[in-house]
Amino acid sequence: MTVQPLNPIAIQLGPIHIYWYGIIIACGALLGLMIAMREGNRRGLPKDTYIDLIMFAVPIAVICARIYYVAFEWSFYSQHPAQIIAVWNGGIAIYGALIGGAATTIVFCRMRHLSFWKVADIIAPSVILGQSLGRWGNFMDQQAHGGPTTRAALENMHLPNFIVNQMLIDGTYYIPTFLYESVWDFAGFILLLILRRVSLRRGELFLSYVIWYSLGRSYIEGLRTDSLMLGPLRVSQWLAVVLIIFGVGLILFWRVKKEKRPYYLDA
Numbered sequence: 001m002t003v004q005p006l007n008p009i010a011i012q013l014g015p016i017h018i019y020w021y022g023i024i025i026a027c028g029a030l031l032g033l034m035i036a037m038r039e040g041n042r043r044g045l046p047k048d049t050y051i052d053l054i055m056f057a058v059p060i061a062v063i064c065a066r067i068y069y070v071a072f073e074w075s076f077y078s079q080h081p082a083q084i085i086a087v088w089n090g091g092i093a094i095y096g097a098l099i100g101g102a103a104t105t106i107v108f109c110r111m112r113h114l115s116f117w118k119v120a121d122i123i124a125p126s127v128i129l130g131q132s133l134g135r136w137g138n139f140m141d142q143q144a145h146g147g148p149t150t151r152a153a154l155e156n157m158h159l160p161n162f163i164v165n166q167m168l169i170d171g172t173y174y175i176p177t178f179l180y181e182s183v184w185d186f187a188g189f190i191l192l193l194i195l196r197r198v199s200l201r202r203g204e205l206f207l208s209y210v211i212w213y214s215l216g217r218s219y220i221e222g223l224r225t226d227s228l229m230l231g232p233l234r235v236s237q238w239l240a241v242v243l244i245i246f247g248v249g250l251i252l253f254w255r256v257k258k259e260k261r262p263y264y265l266d267a
Helices: 020-042 049-072 094-112 116-140 151-156 161-166 177-195 204-223 235-257
Strands: 009-013 016-019 172-174
Touching (some): 009 020, 016 020, 020 049, 020 116, 049 094, 094 116, 094 235, 116 161, 116 177, 151 161, 151 172, 177 204, 204 235
């Protein structure tokens, strides 16, 4: 049986190629923005807060995602410096994007005299939903997959044929780890929507996102075959462990200290 992979190019206008990856990422960002704007309005933030933020955060996050990837693949890029800007050939890292986005938000909040933790709490569900949708961009490009497997094993997972077929890469079927992370992130989105209706204090919803995402990533990263490495170690797994310790530790510190932080539901 001949299986043709899905075309990663959505629109072609002469020499201009518009990829499904970019369209999916843009749709995820737009949906996340709409959710954040609605919740921000309920929590008393100016309506244009997240529109202004995303104008800075998205391009900076993309740049940082590329810098992160290049830094850990420097043995290659030091020999091929012209490839550093060739993002169309692949090579961005979500942790780099998150670091860049978080740093941009901190600066933005200082300039607008806003609480970083309040802004981060509101946007956390949007971020993890965007990550869930973004993994389908990896699916279209046949990236972020795990090790070799068989078609029978994939069919035993009761996956639809279009996913099974897309996991056939150069004659070998691969584990759809992109799907694992997408499902994990969407479950995190639902969890955050539930948690923000309970008595969490400011900052704890965002840290819950950090903990949840890092827990899933620490496991799923071990299944992937395209991990960035630092010596013999997977960078994302170690960073995930650090973020879990940071998130849990900061929440416990706030609780033990009994600092009178506002509740998330406070206007």
